[in-house]
Amino acid sequence: KNTSTIKYYAGVTPGGTNASGSKSDSKVTALTSFKLPDATGFYTSGYKAVGWSLTKGGPVDFNFGDDITSYATESQKTAVYLYAVWGESSYNVKYVHNAKGVISGSMENTIVNMSEEFTLPECGYTSTYQNFEYWSLNADGSGTKYYPGDKLSHLTNTTDATISIYGIWSNKYFSLLLHGSDDSANENILGYRIECDSMDGDKCQAGAKVKVYVDTKPGYTKVQLNYMEDGYPKNVTPGQEFVMQFKDMDIKVYVSSPLISVYFEMNKVSSGDSITGSQNIGYFFTKDQYTVP
Numbered sequence: 570k571n572t573s574t575i576k577y578y579a580g581v582t583p584g585g586t587n588a589s590g591s592k593s594d595s596k597v598t599a600l601t602s603f604k605l606p607d608a609t610g611f612y613t614s615g616y617k618a619v620g621w622s623l624t625k626g627g628p629v630d631f632n633f634g635d636d637i638t639s640y641a642t643e644s645q646k647t648a649v650y651l652y653a654v655w656g657e658s659s660y661n662v663k664y665v666h667n668a669k670g671v672i673s674g675s676m677e678n679t680i681v682n683m684s685e686e687f688t689l690p691e692c693g694y695t696s697t698y699q700n701f702e703y704w705s706l707n708a709d710g711s712g713t714k715y716y717p718g719d720k721l722s723h724l725t726n727t728t729d730a731t732i733s734i735y736g737i738w739s740n741k742y743f744s745l746l747l748h749g750s751d752d753s754a755n756e757n758i759l760g761y762r763i764e765c766d767s768m769d770g771d772k773c774q775a776g777a778k779v780k781v782y783v784d785t786k787p788g789y790t791k792v793q794l795n796y797m798e799d800g801y802p803k804n805v806t807p808g809q810e811f812v813m814q815f816k817d818m819d820i821k822v823y824v825s826s827p828l829i830s831v832y833f834e835m836n837k838v839s840s841g842d843s844i845t846g847s848q849n850i851g852y853f854f855t856k857d858q859y860t861v862p
Contacts, residue, residue, distance in 0.1 A: 571599040573641040573649060579611040580652035581626045588613035588653060597649075599642035607633040608653040615683050616655040617728050625652045658683045658728040664690070667708055667735040670698030670815065678731075686722035689715055692736055698775060698815040699738035710737040742772035744817045747781065750795070754824045759784040761822075765813065775815040783807045785824050793823045 575595040579588035592610035597603045608618030620629035631637055631651070641649050660683070664676040676693040692701040704715040706724075715721065715734070724732045745763060749755035762782040767774035783792045794805050796818050805811050 571642045573597045573646045575605075575637075575641060575649045575651060577608075577611075577621075578625065578650065578652045579613075580622065580654060582613055582616050582655045583657075586613060588616075588655060597638055597641040599638065601638060602636055603638045603641070605631055605633055605635050605637055605651075611653050613655060615658055617658045618653045619656040620654045621651040622654045623649075623651065627652065627654070629654045660725050660727065660729060661731040662687065662724070663731050663733045664693070664704075665708070665733050665735045666692075666694040666696075668694060668696040668699050668701075668738045669740075670696040672696055681722075681724070683723070683726070683728075686720045689717050689719045689721060689734070691717040694736060696738060699740055702737050702739050704734050705737050706732075706734060708733075708735045710735075740775035740777075740815070742767075742769040742774050743813065743815070744772050745779070745781070745813075746817055746819045747794075747822060748820075750821045750823045754822060757786045757789045757824050758822060759786060773813045775813050777813045778810050779813050780808055780810055781805075781820070783822055783824070788826045789824045791825045795821045795823065 573596075575597060577592040577594070579590050581587050588611050590611035592606075592608070595603065595606070605621060608621075611618060620633060621631040622628060623630045637649070659680050662679040662681055664678070666672050666674075672694055674692075674694040676690070679687055679690075681687045689704055692704075694701070703710075704717075704719075706712055706715075714737075747761050749758050760783075762784070763771075763773070764780040764782075765773040766777040766779075768777075773779055781794060783794075785792060792807050794807070795802055796811075797803070798814070803811075
């Protein structure tokens with residue numbers, strides 16, 4: 570069987586710099602299968618090996634993994650000299666949505682050459698809960714803020730590394746839908762006052778702390794607000810803090826007149842008199858007329 574030796578050389582970069590390192594020879598025998606290895610053992614700064622050439626500084630004649638048994642053993646060759654071909658190193662940029670809610674959309678990685686800059690794209694993701702604000706190299710949004718159209722470069726010196734860039738979002742604003750629990754409640758509610766950590770018009774930002782105050786007609790001092798949270802009803806009182814949900818919140822307001830104590834001063838009223846809370850007769854406050862027994 571005809572046998573040939575393959576000798577490997579580090580080659581030269583496109584910039585004319587000789588690469589370094591060493592690699593053991595390979596033996597190839599006719600009628601067997603031999604596939605070319607990669608250029609592990611050779612190295613040079615800022616470049617990566619992309620194939621083999623028959624000439625120093627030449628183009629790629631053979632790719633890594635090519636079977637060159639026939640070429641190496643034909644015409645009684647005793648040796649084949651291969652030189653590493655170098656291309657510029659690159660790294661991958663991965664765009665992580667980093668958002669809450671139902672996420673739609675996708676984004677392809679960007680392959681960036683070490684010596685080049687790249688332009689940040691528009692965010693290709695959308696969220697039901699949040700609005701995209703900017704890109705960051707940190708998932709918590711700390712550090713420099715980057716916006717679509719900004720140019721970045723030199724994010725790493727590691728060949729084929731993957732660098733993550735994170736979307737930073739702000740919560741959307743939702744409405745508080747306040748209404749009486751029934752027609753009677755609506756008749757006796759004069760208005761509402763909302764305190765929210767972050768508002769846009771009459772809407773409150775999801776995740777913000779909220780307090781609701783209710784103005785009622787005189788006598789309706791018992792007020793309760795009811796809403797659903799994670800599928801369960803929850804009650805709060807006016808001025809009690811709760812957290813704005815990631816959706817419009819339907820809040821029912823229950824109002825009622827509390828039970829009261831009544832007493833009368835002698836000689837001020839007689840049996841059968843009809844009185845109201847506006848009269849100064851002892852301790853008496855109620856919304857309706859009251860007939861003295």
